[in-house]
Structure formats: structure tokens, C-alpha cells
Amino acid sequence: MTSHRLVLLRHAKAEHTDAVVDHARPLAIPGRRQATAVGGALAASGHAPDHVLCSSALRTRQTWDLVRLALTAAGAPEPPADVSDDLYDAGTGDLLDLVRSVPEDVRTLLVVGHEPTVSHVAAALAGPGSDEAVTARVRVGVPTAAWSVLEIDGPWQQTAPGGARLTGLHVPA
Incomplete structure (x- = not known):
């Protein structure tokens, strides 16, 4: 059976300003540090992606x-x-549809959203x-630059609710 890994990353800390529209909000200085740390942590933990889906908002890019x-x-x-x-x-269904469209040769998918x-x-x-403590934590939301790891047995096209193991949540210090 084919195994895939889905890493869901919330964008790093962004500036809060009325000077720009939400889509154009840049990362704050602490957010820049968070994002750099996430990259190092993904590499160190063996979760480097081989494909990325990223929102078009400035802070996610x-x-x-x-x-x-x-x-x-x-x-x-x-x-x-x-x-x-x-x-x-x-929304949830939209993101699941995007995940289902990923080519099968992608083993680790990172979504920056x-x-x-x-x-x-x-x-x-x-x-x-799934890790019950991690599942309980993601149910109440995650902070900026937090990333969760899900293991999916089977093709991306069959990704469905309840069909993965949530194995980790990494929250910046």
C-alpha cells in the first residue's frame, strides 16, 4: 500500500495593520524567525516535502x-x-480537494495555509x-508557524475524513 505524508503548516506571524488588505499582510520580524526555524525543523525531522501547495497571500508566500x-x-x-x-x-472541503489532486509520486506534501x-x-x-493529545490540540486551533503531520495509507485521491493518522504537532517556542 502506498504511504503518503501530509504536513499542514499555518503561516508564520504576520504584521497586523490597517494599511494593507489582508491578502497583502507581510510577515512580522518574529514571523521571519519562525519560518526559518520551521524549515530547519522539517529537515531535521525527516519531513522535507517533495511538493508544496501554498496560499497566494503574501504572508504564506x-x-x-x-x-x-x-x-x-x-x-x-x-x-x-x-x-x-x-x-x-x-475551507476544509476545498483543501481536501486540492490534496486529492496531488500526483501519486509525491510522498510528502507540505501545505502552507x-x-x-x-x-x-x-x-x-x-x-x-492518531495521537489523541495532538488531535485534541488541533481541534481548538493552532498558533502561527505550527505544523501538523499526518500519515495517509493509500492514494492521495482517496484522502477522506478519518482516513489518516495524525502523528505530530510542532509548535514554535
């Missing part, structure tokens, strides 16, 4: 850029990344064998 730099600095190959307007406003969708998807996918 900046998060991915810094994660990517840290991953490649740690020796991971640079994966292809699809930046999508659909991820900006995506927004709350509450990333935590809702993690909670929805968590099925038998």
Missing part, C-alpha cells in the same frame, strides 16, 4: 520562501511549489491510530 531557504541550506532538494489563490479562502482551515483539516483527517 514569505513563510514558504524562508522555509525553503532553510530546507535547502540543510541539504534538502528544492521541491516544486504551486501557489494558489484557492488556498487563501479555502491559514487558520482555521489547517487545523480543521488535521482534525477532520485524524482517524484510528
Whole structure:
């Protein structure tokens, strides 16, 4: 049976300002540090992606850029990344549809998105064998730069609620 790994990352800490529309909010200085740390942690934990889906919002693109730099600095190959307007406003079903469209040769997929969708998807996918404490935590939402790890047995196209094992949640210090 084919095994896949889905890593759901909430963007790093963004600036809160009325000077720009939400889609154009940049990362704050602490968010830049968070994103760099996430890239190093993904590499160190063996969760470097081989494909990325990233929301088109500025803060998610900046998060991915810094994660990517840290991953490649740690020796991971640079994966292809699809930046999508659909991820900006995506609900749980929309994100699941995007995951189901990923090519089968992708083993580890990183999604860089927004709350509450990333935590809702993690909670929805968590099925038998999931870490109960982690599942309880994602059900109440996750902070910026937090990333959850789900193991999926079977093809991406059959990804469904309750069909994954939620094995970890990594929250920045």
C-alpha cells in the first residue's frame, strides 16, 4: 500500500495593520524567525516535502520562501511549489480537494495555509491510530508557524475524513 505524508503548516506571524488588505499582510520580524526555524525543523525531522501547495497571500508566500531557504541550506532538494489563490479562502472541503489532486509520486506534501482551515483539516483527517493529545490540540486551533503531520495509507485521491493518522504537532517556542 502506498504511504503518503501530509504536513499542514499555518503561516508564520504576520504584521497586523490597517494599511494593507489582508491578502497583502507581510510577515512580522518574529514571523521571519519562525519560518526559518520551521524549515530547519522539517529537515531535521525527516519531513522535507517533495511538493508544496501554498496560499497566494503574501504572508504564506514569505513563510514558504524562508522555509525553503532553510530546507535547502540543510541539504534538502528544492521541491516544486504551486501557489494558489484557492488556498487563501479555502475551507476544509476545498483543501481536501486540492490534496486529492496531488500526483501519486509525491510522498510528502507540505501545505502552507491559514487558520482555521489547517487545523480543521488535521482534525477532520485524524482517524484510528492518531495521537489523541495532538488531535485534541488541533481541534481548538493552532498558533502561527505550527505544523501538523499526518500519515495517509493509500492514494492521495482517496484522502477522506478519518482516513489518516495524525502523528505530530510542532509548535514554535
